[in-house]
Amino acid sequence: MLRGKYDRRQLDSMSTWVAEREATALVDVGANIGLYSVIIGRAPSLSAVYAFEPIERLRHQLQMNATMNSVRTMRVFSEAWRVSRSM
Secondary structure (H helix, E strand, C coil), rough: CCCCCCCCHHHHHHHHHHHHHCCEEEEEECCCHHHHHHHHHCCCCCCEEEEEEHHHHHHHHHHHHHHHHHCCEEECCCCCCHHHEEE
């Protein structure tokens, strides 16, 4: 992100889409370090952000990024089947 190697237009477009529809949940599959989950996850209408990342080191960074950016609604998962058990 610091080097500008991401699509800002896509992030802006998705943020606008979430805001216009007052979406209440965001699902990010293959969340990596959480660029989309963190930026879009701060939308006021979102009460839940579900981020899935199977690679442990990326998942750890994802969780840290959520904490550092105060995305309190984010839940991070390593596998999709765990969601139904934790809800």
